Every structure is written in C-alpha cells, then in structure tokens.
Amino acid sequence: MRWSRSLIPTLKEDPAEAEAVSHRLMARAGLVRQLAAGIYVYLPLGQRVMDKVCAIIREEMNRIGGQEITMPVLHPAELWQQTGRWTAIGEEMFRLKDRGSRDMCLGMTHEEVITWLAAREIRSYRDLPQTWYQVQTKLRDEARPKSGVLRTREFVMKDSYTLDRDEAGLDKSYQLHKEAYCRIFERCGLAFHVVESDPGMMGGAGAHEFMAPSQAGEDEIALCDRCGYSANVELASSRPRPPEFPDWSLEEIATPNAGTIEEVCALLNVEPALTIKSLLLVTKDGPLLALVRGDQQLHEKKLSSVVGEFRPAHRDEILSHLGAEAGSLGPVGARLPIIADESLRVGRYIVGANKDGFHLRGVVPGDHFQPRWADLHHTRSGDGCFRCGADLRVERVIEVGNIFKLGTKYSVSLRAMYLNEAGEERPIVMGSYGIGPARIAAAAIEQHHDEQGIIWPETIAPHQLHLLPVNMRDEKMVELAEALYAQLQAERVEVLYDDRDERPGVKFKDADLLGLPVRLTIGSRALKEGMVELKARKTGQEFRVPPSEVVSKAKSLLPQWKRHCEERGDEAISQ
RNA sequence: CGGGGCGUAGCGCAGCCUGGUAGCGCACUUGCUUCGGGAGCAAGGGGUCGUUGGUUCAAAUCCAAUCGCCCCGACCA
Numbered sequence A: 001m002r003w004s005r006s007l008i009p010t011l012k013e014d015p016a017e018a019e020a021v022s023h024r025l026m027a028r029a030g031l032v033r034q035l036a037a038g039i040y041v042y043l044p045l046g047q048r049v050m051d052k053v054c055a056i057i058r059e060e061m062n063r064i065g066g067q068e069i070t071m072p073v074l075h076p077a078e079l080w081q082q083t084g085r086w087t088a089i090g091e092e093m094f095r096l097k098d099r100g101s102r103d104m105c106l107g108m109t110h111e112e113v114i115t116w117l118a119a120r121e122i123r124s125y126r127d128l129p130q131t132w133y134q135v136q137t138k139l140r141d142e143a144r145p146k147s148g149v150l151r152t153r154e155f156v157m158k159d160s161y162t163l164d165r166d167e168a169g170l171d172k173s174y175q176l177h178k179e180a181y182c183r184i185f186e187r188c189g190l191a192f193h194v195v196e197s198d199p200g201m202m203g204g205a206g207a208h209e210f211m212a213p214s215q216a217g218e219d220e221i222a223l224c225d226r227c228g229y230s231a232n233v234e235l236a237s238s239r240p241r242p243p244e245f246p247d248w249s250l251e252e253i254a255t256p257n258a259g260t261i262e263e264v265c266a267l268l269n270v271e272p273a274l275t276i277k278s279l280l281l282v283t284k285d286g287p288l289l290a291l292v293r294g295d296q297q298l299h300e301k302k303l304s305s306v307v308g309e310f311r312p313a314h315r316d317e318i319l320s321h322l323g324a325e326a327g328s329l330g331p332v333g334a335r336l337p338i339i340a341d342e343s344l345r346v347g348r349y350i351v352g353a354n355k356d357g358f359h360l361r362g363v364v365p366g367d368h369f370q371p372r373w374a375d376l377h378h379t380r381s382g383d384g385c386f387r388c389g390a391d392l393r394v395e396r397v398i399e400v401g402n403i404f405k406l407g408t409k410y411s412v413s414l415r416a417m418y419l420n421e422a423g424e425e426r427p428i429v430m431g432s433y434g435i436g437p438a439r440i441a442a443a444a445i446e447q448h449h450d451e452q453g454i455i456w457p458e459t460i461a462p463h464q465l466h467l468l469p470v471n472m473r474d475e476k477m478v479e480l481a482e483a484l485y486a487q488l489q490a491e492r493v494e495v496l497y498d499d500r501d502e503r504p505g506v507k508f509k510d511a512d513l514l515g516l517p518v519r520l521t522i523g524s525r526a527l528k529e530g531m532v533e534l535k536a537r538k539t540g541q542e543f544r545v546p547p548s549e550v551v552s553k554a555k556s557l558l559p560q561w562k563r564h565c566e567e568r569g570d571e572a573i574s575q
Numbered sequence B: 001c002g003g004g005g006c007g008u009a010g011c012g013c014a015g016c017c018u019g020g021u022a023g024c025g026c027a028c029u030u031g032c033u034u035c036g037g038g039a040g041c042a043a044g045g046g047g048u049c050g051u052u053g054g055u056u057c058a059a060a061u062c063c064a065a066u067c068g069c070c071c072c073g074a075c076c077a
Helices: A021-028 A044-063 A077-083 A111-121 A167-187 A261-268 A300-307 A315-322 A409-413 A437-447 A475-490 A504-514 A547-556 A559-567
Strands: A032-036 A039-042 A074-076 A095-097 A103-106 A130-139 A154-164 A193-196 A206-213 A219-224 A230-232 A251-254 A276-283 A286-293 A310-312 A338-341 A349-352 A358-363 A372-374 A392-407 A417-419 A425-427 A429-435 A465-469 A495-497 A518-522 A532-536 A542-545
Touching: A021 A032, A021 A437, A039 A044, A044 A130, A044 A154, A044 A167, A044 A437, A074 A077, A077 A103, A077 A111, A077 A409, A111 A130, A111 A154, A111 A409, A111 A429, A154 A167, A154 A437, A167 A193, A167 A206, A167 A392, A167 A429, A193 A219, A206 A219, A206 A437, A261 A358, A276 A300, A276 A315, A276 A349, A286 A315, A300 A310, A300 A338, A300 A372, A392 A409, A392 A437, A409 A429, A465 A475, A465 A504, A475 A495, A475 A518, A475 A547, A518 A547, A532 A547, A542 A547
Parallel strands: A193 A230, A286 A338, A338 A372, A465 A495, A465 A518
Antiparallel strands: A032 A039, A074 A103, A095 A103, A130 A154, A154 A429, A193 A206, A206 A392, A219 A230, A219 A392, A251 A358, A276 A286, A276 A310, A349 A358, A392 A429, A417 A425, A518 A532, A532 A542
C-alpha cells in the first residue's frame, strides 16, 4: 500500500477526548475516528487490524467445526417476549417500531435468533452436535460508552452457539471453545487469564471470561500464583488475613462523637480489622443486619445472591429497629436476622452497642450473637487464597471474550427440541460464546506500546513491513524503494510504502507511531555502502543488509508471520 | 441516572472573571531554501465562538434553557 494514496490521517497530538492509551494511539495512528459517543468509524488501517483479528478467529472457529452464518441485526419483539428478555432487559436494548407499529429491537446478542433457527432446523439427535457462529454488529445502548473502542454502543462481535443433546455434549463443546479461544488470544499476541465468571443474566451452569491485563480495563480479577485459582472479583472468594486479637473481655465502652470506623479506631487506637461494620438493609422479607469486618467492603452482588434485592435502610428505620444512629449499630441484642461474612467466624471484635456514643468491645461472633454465615466481602490484593491460602493478587483487566453454558434455558422457552433414540422429545442443550475483535486490538495496544507509539504483534499488525525511503527527491533512493516494494509484494510480505514527500523526521515519527513490526529504511548513510537498514520495532534491533538480502532478512524478523503462512491449510479438528 | 469537567478554524488551545465584534501553534495553499528523528522565511485561505432565548446601545464574554462530548460512580447478556 502506498501511503500517498491512502487515508492514514496520523495526528501529532492526542485528541482532547481520548484518555486511555489505546484510544489515544488508535486515534493518533489513524485507525479510527469517533462519530458520536461509543460510535466509531474504522479507517483503512483500523479495518485491516480488525480483518486480521477476525481472520484468526474464523480459522480457529472453523478448526473446531464451527460453521459461519449471518443473523439479522433487526429482530421482531415476539422472540424476545417469548424468552422474557423483552422486559428483563432495560434501556440497554435499542427498541423501535416498524411502519406497522410492530415492536422491533436491534440485536444486542443472538440467543433468541439462534434458538429460533435451531427450533426449526434441528429434529433428531442425529442432527447434533452443531456449532454455529457469526461475526456481526451488535447494538447496545450503553449507559456510559468509554475508553475508545473498549466500550461502544455499536461493535462487531464474533458470537457462537453450540447445540448438544446433553450436558456431556455441552461440556465437550465448551471445552473445545475454551481451547480455541486460548489459541485465538495467543495468536493475537495477548497476555490473558482465563477466569471463572458470574453467568449473570445469561443464566446457566457455568461461565469463564478471558481477561487481558491492562490499566484501561473495567474488570478486576483475583489470581493465585501458587495454586492457579483465578476468578472475577465479582465472584472470587478469599480469606482475609486475620489480625492479632487482643484478649478482650466483653465490656461497654464510651465512644463519644465517634461514628465511622476510622473515628472509632482513632479513638480506641485499634486497627479497623478489629471492628465489625454493621449495615442495616431492607430486603423484600424485611430488615436485615449485614456484617463485614471493619477493613473490608461489603460486596453487594454477593449479598444479593444470598438474600435477593435490598436497599440501605433509612435513618428512621435504623432508629426504630435498633434504637441508635448509624454510627453505633451492632449485632448484639438486635432482634433482627443477621448475616455475617465468613471472615468473622474467628476473633473478638468491637461493634456498635445500639446506643448512641457507645460500642461493645470483646464481642465474639457465634457466641454473643448468632448470625447466618456467607461470603460477603470484596476480595482484595493480599487476601489469602480460599483454596491454598497463598496471597491473592488482584489485577485490572479487559474482558476480551467470554463463554457460557446456557443449558436449556432458551431451548425450553423457544421450544427448540429434538427426538432422542427412544423417540422422546428433549430440549437442546446450548452454549454461548463471544469475542470482541475491537477489544483484542485495543488490548494489544494497551499491552504493547511505548512513548513513541504502537508496537503491533506481527499477527494482527495492519501491515508487516514499513518501507521508508528517507528522501523521495533522491532518484536512486526512490528507484531502489520501488524495486524492493515490488519484490516484497511478490513475496507476499504486506508492505506499507511511505512514498510521501515528507521530511525524514515526520516519516520516522509516523513509523514509530504506526508500529509495524519491521521498518525498512532506505537512506543515504547506508546506501553509500550499498546497504539498507532493517529495524525491529519491538526490540529496536537494527540490521544493515544489501538489498538482495532484504526479503530473507525481513522474513526472519517475522517468525510468527512465517509460521502462520506455513500453518495455512491445516486440517480441521473435527468435533 | 447521580457527581464533576469541557464545547472558540481540520487538530490542540488562549481570550470569558472585568461586555466594545476573535487570536496562537500545528495542519492546509503558493513561492524560495532545506532534507536521517515532527524544518526556515515570505505571502495566503479558512471560524453563524454548540444551539435557542434573555439582559444590554453593544454578548465568545453576563443570565436561563437545551444539545453534545469526556471523566468518576451506578448499570452492563
């Protein structure tokens, strides 16, 4: 590709609205432009990256027996009403009416459509298993689009769905997807973790997420380096380190004007881990006192998975149920259901006395009050792994893929059935699997860049080689550049030829910004000795070679590319 | 949806507090010089100051409403 004839609008400065590294670099390198909040145009280089990523995804999906289809973006409401998601999903779904006033929506995911298709095309156990996938645009009216292409309202997703006759079949399909996904992210040059995740509204029996470490991520995962435990913090269990418990006996102590944990701790000169945070909540079954250790955070999702929806109590409710203000609440003597975090099973603590200005010291949970135990705390770095006890590490990550065991949730509601050998009607057992190619591209940039710009993994770089003649007014240089351009193309090396009549500094800066794996510089310095220069973007290594050796040297600097070419035509792994 | 910030030339910004009719850098056009890390000189083109309404002799500037974008939080199939 000749730069002079291409749309590659690089920017010297960061766009004002871009904060995340990948957002800044994608805009500056001329990969994307923003049309509106969470809506992006992919320019030629950005499109090439997306094409590369999608090609890898398609290869790996086909390898596990996936068949590509394309489902519609526009869906009739009826399908979504049948599964209950028409009402279960809120404002995140784009809804509209057609000219006949029929309710329609824009597809944010395709379980409904795929199940509709399965319901009408699958009849017998002989038709199973099946793996169907598409690479298609999803629309979600996100409450807050952010971080460039990391969270957008319109985005391309590879989504696939497996159809099996039973759980065992699903397990196998699920495992194949898990392995395929690992290969995809590896080939795209990403560092990533596979973690257990919360199946959430997708319903079903199990789920994993593929998480690429990055500061720009929105999720956090807990990792154990010793036993390999890894989970989204939404789900992760941990054992907070117990403090040294003083040998307190039970007594009431005055704590005037000390309401918050910090104030109480400052007043009594103790660490927060020796206190208990008591929160009065209102559930649909009435008031409930929830307890976590003073240095811990209540994990609202964990609690609501145990007690259902809840809200904090109002001041008058607190006064009427416990007879004290929020700063002096405690479980002792409370005539309320109490739920306490597991980490409180041991120790002696300071708790509110349910009497303004007083606390109780030396309270032993399970002894002085009887709670129901549950995992309610937020996992933090340094907590003990609940499996092996080693220190957990909490890392910020970008979710680049997820896999769900759906089970029969959708096949039952949409009547996607098959007949087994005995002639009995059975619901199809389904799985659902998603990957965001734009997130892969952005995560790759987040993980591979420096002050000067992007450092693309070879496999998803928009081009392999950046051909840079230093001076386009030097006939000899141009002659050689043109010859090498033709030769490299003939050898199927993807070349971006910077044939612009720009000053060298501009071209070098842009080359670093675009971050193609190999730069081929043709300049007067080396040319005097009949040489040209090859430089690896990643390592900064430079090589002087005669023009005749450019192709072989360039290829040796692109091992991934070479291996990828050799691998083409691999036999598919059948299911 | 709650909190905060910002909308002035293609991009990045100043001007606003203290009203007097718009400026800087980059980019762009032309010419000359320059050519291995974002060149220099000279001459140009380009802006209903997000929008609407109000105050005023006069509004980019003050007031109100509204739209848009970003960040934090809530939410997130």
